[in-house]
Amino acid sequence: MPFVQEILKCRSLSIVGLEKNTGKTECFNYLIKRLSNKSLSIAVTSIGLDGERIDSVTGTKKPEIYLREGIFFATSEKLYKQRKILSEVVGISDSTGSLGRIITARALACGKVMLAGPTGTSDLKQWMEEMRIKYKLSLCIVDGALSRMSLASPTVSEAMILTTGASLSLNINHLVQKTGRLVDLVRLPLTSANTFATLENVHSGIWGITKDSELINLKISSALEIEQVETVILQTMVAVFISGALTDRFLNVLINRINVDGFELIVRDFTKIFADHRTIFNFQRRGGKIRVLQRSNLIAVCVNPASPTGAVLNSELLCSELENEIKVPVYDIIKDGYEA
Amino acid sequence: MKLRSFLDSQSGFRYIVERLSLSSSYSRQVVMDTPFTSTIKDIKAGYEDLSMFYRQFIEKGKFQFTILAIQEKLSLVKDIRGSISRLERGIILDDVELFEIKSLALVSEDIRHIFIETGLNIEYLNLCDLSSVLDILDPEGNRINSFYVYEAYSEELSRIRKELKSLEVFNEDLHYRASIIEEKVRKELCGRLNVDVKTIRNALSALTNLDIIIAKALQIKELKLTFPVISKKELSYTGLFNPEVSDNISNDGRDFQSIDILVENYKPLLITGANMGGKSVTLKTLALSQLLFHFSFGIPATSASISAVNDVFLISGDYQDISKGLSSFASEMIKIDEVIKVISSGKRVLALIDEPAGTTNPSEGTALVSALLHRLTDKDSFIVITTHYNVDNIDCKRLRVKGYCEGKMDYSLVAAESNEAPREAIKIARSLKIDESWINEAEYIVNQR
Numbered sequence: 001m002p003f004v005q006e007i008l009k010c011r012s013l014s015i016v017g018l019e020k021n022t023g024k025t026e027c028f029n030y031l032i033k034r035l036s037n038k039s040l041s042i043a044v045t046s047i048g049l050d051g052e053r054i055d056s057v058t059g060t061k062k063p064e065i066y067l068r069e070g071i072f073f074a075t076s077e078k079l080y081k082q083r084k085i086l087s088e089v090v091g092i093s094d095s096t097g098s099l100g101r102i103i104t105a106r107a108l109a110c111g112k113v114m115l116a117g118p119t120g121t122s123d124l125k126q127w128m129e130e131m132r133i134k135y136k137l138s139l140c141i142v143d144g145a146l147s148r149m150s151l152a153s154p155t156v157s158e159a160m161i162l163t164t165g166a167s168l169s170l171n172i173n174h175l176v177q178k179t180g181r182l183v184d185l186v187r188l189p190l191t192s193a194n195t196f197a198t199l200e201n202v203h204s205g206i207w208g209i210t211k212d213s214e215l216i217n218l219k220i221s222s223a224l225e226i227e228q229v230e231t232v233i234l235q236t237m238v239a240v241f242i243s244g245a246l247t248d249r250f251l252n253v254l255i256n257r258i259n260v261d262g263f264e265l266i267v268r269d270f271t272k273i274f275a276d277h278r279t280i281f282n283f284q285r286r287g288g289k290i291r292v293l294q295r296s297n298l299i300a301v302c303v304n305p306a307s308p309t310g311a312v313l314n315s316e317l318l319c320s321e322l323e324n325e326i327k328v329p330v331y332d333i334i335k336d337g338y339e340a
Numbered sequence: 341m342k343l344r345s346f347l348d349s350q351s352g353f354r355y356i357v358e359r360l361s362l363s364s365s366y367s368r369q370v371v372m373d374t375p376f377t378s379t380i381k382d383i384k385a386g387y388e389d390l391s392m393f394y395r396q397f398i399e400k401g402k403f404q405f406t407i408l409a410i411q412e413k414l415s416l417v418k419d420i421r422g423s424i425s426r427l428e429r430g431i432i433l434d435d436v437e438l439f440e441i442k443s444l445a446l447v448s449e450d451i452r453h454i455f456i457e458t459g460l461n462i463e464y465l466n467l468c469d470l471s472s473v474l475d476i477l478d479p480e481g482n483r484i485n486s487f488y489v490y491e492a493y494s495e496e497l498s499r500i501r502k503e504l505k506s507l508e509v510f511n512e513d514l515h516y517r518a519s520i521i522e523e524k525v526r527k528e529l530c531g532r533l534n535v536d537v538k539t540i541r542n543a544l545s546a547l548t549n550l551d552i553i554i555a556k557a558l559q560i561k562e563l564k565l566t567f568p569v570i571s572k573k574e575l576s577y578t579g580l581f582n583p584e585v586s587d588n589i590s591n592d593g594r595d596f597q598s599i600d601i602l603v604e605n606y607k608p609l610l611i612t613g614a615n616m617g618g619k620s621v622t623l624k625t626l627a628l629s630q631l632l633f634h635f636s637f638g639i640p641a642t643s644a645s646i647s648a649v650n651d652v653f654l655i656s657g658d659y660q661d662i663s664k665g666l667s668s669f670a671s672e673m674i675k676i677d678e679v680i681k682v683i684s685s686g687k688r689v690l691a692l693i694d695e696p697a698g699t700t701n702p703s704e705g706t707a708l709v710s711a712l713l714h715r716l717t718d719k720d721s722f723i724v725i726t727t728h729y730n731v732d733n734i735d736c737k738r739l740r741v742k743g744y745c746e747g748k749m750d751y752s753l754v755a756a757e758s759n760e761a762p763r764e765a766i767k768i769a770r771s772l773k774i775d776e777s778w779i780n781e782a783e784y785i786v787n788q789r
Contacts, residue, residue, distance in 0.1 A: 066510070077436055084515055086504060088488035089439040092418070094365065103436055108488065109505045111515065 003161075003300040003329060004034050007139070010297065012128055012157035014142040016149065018179060021167040023304030023334060025063035028143055030333045031161075035139070036068040043072035043131040045117030046143035047124065047151050064112040065143075071107045072131060074117030076100050085111025091130075095123060102127075115143060121150055128156075153271040154294040160186070164322075165304030166313050175318070176325045179301065181277045183326040185270040186298045191291035195266065199241050199293060206244075208237040209264075223250040231257045239264035245272050246290075251279045254288070261287030269294045301330045343635055344372040350654050351627035355584040356637060359563075360555040363414035367551035376634055378648045384570055386636030389464050391567050394557040396460050401561075403458065407554060410454055413447050414551045416485075420444060420544065428537045432527050439487035441533065441540060442477040445470040446485055448543045451550070465550055468543035476532050489522040493529075497521045556637055565638025569645040575603040575626070575690070575722055579642030582625040597751040598642070601626070601739070605647070605688070608716050608723035610731060611753065613741025614764035618751040619726040620656055623692040626724060627654040630690050649722065650687040653679050656694035668699045676712065683721050690722045702729060710734050730760050744768070 007013055015031075017024035028044075035042055044065065067073060067085060075083070077100045086109040093102035102118055104127070118124040128140045144152050144160075152160050162182065169175040190196070198215055199207070206223065208216045216237075218229050223242055226249065234240075235258055242250070246267050254260055260283060267273060269292050273280070280290065301322065305313040315332045323330040347354045362368050377383060397403045423437040433441070448470045455462050474483075479492035491498035500518045504511065533540075559565065563583050579598040586596035599622060603609050613619055629639050633646045659671035666674070679691045696712060697705040706729040713734045716723045738756035743749070743764055766786065770779050 069505070080436060081434060084510065084512070086488070086501065086515075086518070088486040089435050090486040092436065092440065094418070106486070109501070110508070111510050 003331070004031075006297075006299045007031070007035070007159065008040070010157075010159040010299075011132065011138065012140045012142070013159045013161065013299070014144040014152045014157040015161045015163065016144040016152045018162065018164040018182065019168040021304065021308045022163040022165040023302060024143065024163045025065065026304070026334055027161060027163050027302045028141070029066050031141060032065065032067060032071065036071065040139060041070065041072075041135070041137045042139045042141060043074070043128075043135070043137050044115060044141045044143070045074040045124070045127065046115035047117065047119050047145060064114050066110070066112055067107045068110045069107055072104060072135060072137060073107065073113060073115060074102050074104050074127060075113060076116040077103055079114045079116050080105065083111070083113040085109065085113050087111075087113075090135075093118070093123075093127075104130075117142075121153075121156060124151060125156055149271045152296065154269050154296045157296075159297040159299050161300050161302060162186070162298065163302045163304065166307035166311060167304070170307060170311050170313065172313060172318055172321055175313075176321050179322060180325045183298065183301070183328060185273055186296050187328075188270055188290055188292045188295070190295050191264070191266050191293060195239065195264075195291075196293060199266065202241065202243060204243050207241045208233070209239040209241065210236055211238050223247050226250045226253045234258050238262070239266060241266040242272070243268060245274045248275045248279045251275050251283050255283055255286060259286075262289070263287070264289045264291055266291045266293065268292065270296065298328055301326065301328055303330060303332050304334060305332060306334075341376040342372065343374040343376070346376070346631055349627065349631070349652075350656055351624050351631060351652075352582070352584045353628055353631050356559070356563075356628070356632060359559060360552075361411075361558055362555045363411040363551050364417040364548065366417055366419040367414070367548045367555075369419065370545075370548045371552055374635055378634070378650050380570060380648050383634065383636055383648060387567060387570075390553055390556055390560075390636060392464055393553050394560060394567075396462075397458075398557040398561050406454060406458060407558075410451055410550070411554065413450050413454070414547060414554075416443060416447050417544070417547050417551065418443070421541075424537060424541050424544070427530060427533055427540075430530075430534065432523070432530050434526070435487055435489070438477060438526070438529065441473065442487050443485055444540065444544060444547075445473040445477065446483065448547060449474055451547070465553075466542070466546045467550070468539050468546055470536075470539065470543050473533060473536050473540060476529060489525050493525045494521055497525065560638035563638065563640065565640055566642060566644060568633055568639045569643075571645040571647045573605050573647060574645060575601075575630070575647060576645040577601050577626075577629065577639075577641045577643070580622075580625055580629065580644075581640050582621055582628065583640050585621055599751060599753055601753055603690075603722045603724055604737070605720050605722055606718050608713050608725060608736045609739060610713065610734075610736050610756075611724065611726045611739050611741070612728070612756060612762060613726075613753075614743045614749075614762050615728075615768050616749065617741030617743055618749075619741060620694050622753070623654060623656055623694050623724060623726065626690070627652055627692055647722070648688075649690045651682060651689045653682075653689060653691040653693075655679070655692065655696070669697070672696065672699070680715060683716065683719050688720050688722075691716075691724070693723075693725045695726055695728065698728065705729055706731060 015024055015027055032044065080103045085107055087105040087107045089103060089105050091104040118127045124142065131137045131140055142151060142157055164175065164179045168178060194213065195209065198209065198213060206218045206220050208218050210216060220226065220228055222244055223246060254263065265288060303318055303322065305315040305318050315335050319330045319332055347357060360371065362371065397407060418440065420440040423433060423440050426437065427433055448468060452467050477487060479490050491501055497518060500514055504514050504518065578600045580601060581596050581598040589596060601622065611619055625640065629644065630649065630652050632639055634648065655672065655675050659675065660666065660668040661671055676693060676696060679689065682689055697708040709725065709727050709729050710731050713725065713731065713736050717736065739753040740756035740762060742752050742754050743762055744767060766779060766783050
């Protein structure tokens with residue numbers, strides 16, 4: 001399968017599902033199966049807070065990940081005891097999270113295990129660094145969750161795979177549209193190299209950039225306070241950089257107060273955008289541009305045409321419609337099998 | 341009382357404790373839980389090991405890399421007391437707990453070998469030989485920090501594992517059969533480990549102790565601290581300095597002026613001197629040094645001779661507590677009363693009282709201080725009181741801050757010739773460059789009298 005080649009170029013990959021039952025676990029298992037053949041050393045973890053992991057709501061079986069010999073994995077102490085795999089413990093985390101201490105282990109034969117690794121961004125980064133440096137692994141794969149999109153941020157993992165499917169919507173058009181919106185955000189273009197250099201070392205606050213590329217601190221701590229900034233000041237800007245979250249209110253103030261045609265709004269990465277797609281559309285239709293400092297490498301979108309309620313969409317139609325809309329390779333892993 | 345409870349004392353004890361470069365977070369916990377001791381034997385033992393280690397490994401700086409290597413190993417020491425007591429109670433440990441014990445044994449053996457290479461005698465560190473534990477948990481002799489139930493433990497397990505590994509798909513039945521044997525093996529392992537449980541526990545405390553000794557010894561070198569002589573009837577310091585204040589003012593390019601001071605039991609010491617003469621800092625540093633002594637840290641002086649006490653009181657600053665309806669004066673009086681009560685109960689304390697009754701009128705204030713000195717004379721305790729009042733007719737030792745000379749403050753303490761407190765307030769206020777007419781008028785009023 002083609003996208004495996006793409007993955008080999010990255011050091012870290014996160015898999016994010018747009019909804020439950022979109023085939024994230026299948027995708028995960030598929031990747032592990034394919035990548036282990038490449039005699040590649042990999043580590044896998046899950047952010048563990050994913051709804052389906054502790055699924056007392058639907059009562060569905062918690063998905064287990066199928067691992068092969070040599071793969072490093074992280075899971076909680078409790079889940080480690082329930083493993084169905086021959087593995088050796090190689091490390092125990094210092095910090096105790098909501099699921100207890102995190103155990104890092106190496107698989108010694110093939111088998112199944114439930115993953116529940118570090119849950120915080122910094123813990124996860126640290127774990128991935130340890131895998132890379134201490135065990136010289138070339139790739140870390142993170143089982144992510146839409147509700148914790150920050151972990152799919154390019155500051156944590158270089159590449160991502162999105163899974164979507166019938167559980168999101170049974171209407172193909174609607175499904176394509178919803179998926180397309182997220183993909184649009186993920187693929188927001190990078191800001192110019194000049195602007196990037198100016199903003200590279202800015203870690204907090206909200207900053208304006210004038211015509212002469214001068215950086216001006218707007219002296220507000222969050223986007224919620226944008227109303228306090230005087231219109232006259234905003235009018236002298238050609239771009240604004242928000243280090244935190246981009247909200248509806250912020251966009252609306254810009255749209256209402258100034259002519260946003262050609263105006264550039266810069267965010268750190270797509271996970272910082274919390275504005276509604278309609279507001280973003282409104283901003284962009286008036287000529288406003290949204291740019292990012294760091295861009296995720298969206299490798300592929302995987303679909304699961306089957307919904308947990310039993311309905312199944314036409315896989316071929318879904319794939320082609322989606323691919324047409326988002327211009328990213330779309331795969332139905334379960335149907336195609338991609339054994340080659 | 342544990343060390344933890346002294347951290348927020350006004351002496352600035354926290355500053356020293358937080359500057360210990362401990363490698364393991366568990367050692368920090370052990371430091372915090374160290375009990376306050378007044379027993380000379382304990383204090384002496386603490387200093388003996390520390391000074392021995394300091395002389396062997398730190399003083400000349402020859403073993404820098406050895407110490408770094410040991411600290412790196414020590415950083416792997418975790419709080420595994422839970423697993424050790426489970427082992428002791430005969431509970432079968434799981435892979436994760438066995439891994440913890442194996443990690444400890446590996447660290448302990450590695451450190452022992454590093455020390456053996458130096459060829460120095462380190463018996464006093466009581467490091468334990470965990471090679472038998474390691475042999476149990478590392479049957480293949482790989483000496484790698486990982487654990488699972490190895491094939492070497494059971495031939496049958498080895499056969500099943502071979503079959504498991506040869507299969508491309510997961511086999512529930514084989515896995516189940518293996519897990520039953522694994523549990524049997526773990527039971528047997530724990531039985532064998534149980535014999536060594538005391539050694540394992542001692543090894544853990546020896547390693548944390550080593551971590552603490554290294555941190556204290558490095559701090560002595562870094563902050564230029566000293567080892568005290570243990571005395572029975574005096575607190576005597578030459579070149580006493582306050583590391584925190586010294587660090588702060590050295591950032592402004594100034595030097596801390598160290599002082600010499602002697603406090604004897606049965607004889608309260610009264611310090612007078614100009615404002616801004618360092619009296620409060622001296623009291624704080626005395627309190628700090630006393631605490632450091634009881635927890636066997638290095639002492640901030642060029643030489644020190646210190647006696648053990650049962651308690652340290654530092655009464656300095658404003659204790660006004662509006663919530664309890666107490667004025668500054670009332671809260672201060674209540675605190676001093678507590679000191680008198682403890683001393684009367686026969687306990688030996690170090691009491692450092694900064695300007696008692698300083699917030700009330702001078703005539704009654706003077707009376708209160710004189711009477712306090714009288715009340716505390718001939719007690720087997722160490723009392724230091726500072727004041728601006730003229731305390732007459734009381735038999736006590738008197739020191740005075742040398743004060744302003746040649747436009748500079750001289751912080752050293754000298755014997756006070758008269759009973760009169762120095763009058764430099766106006767001179768010092770003038771040096772602060774504040775409203776001139778105010779100061780001039782004050783000076784005029786003083787001269788009128």
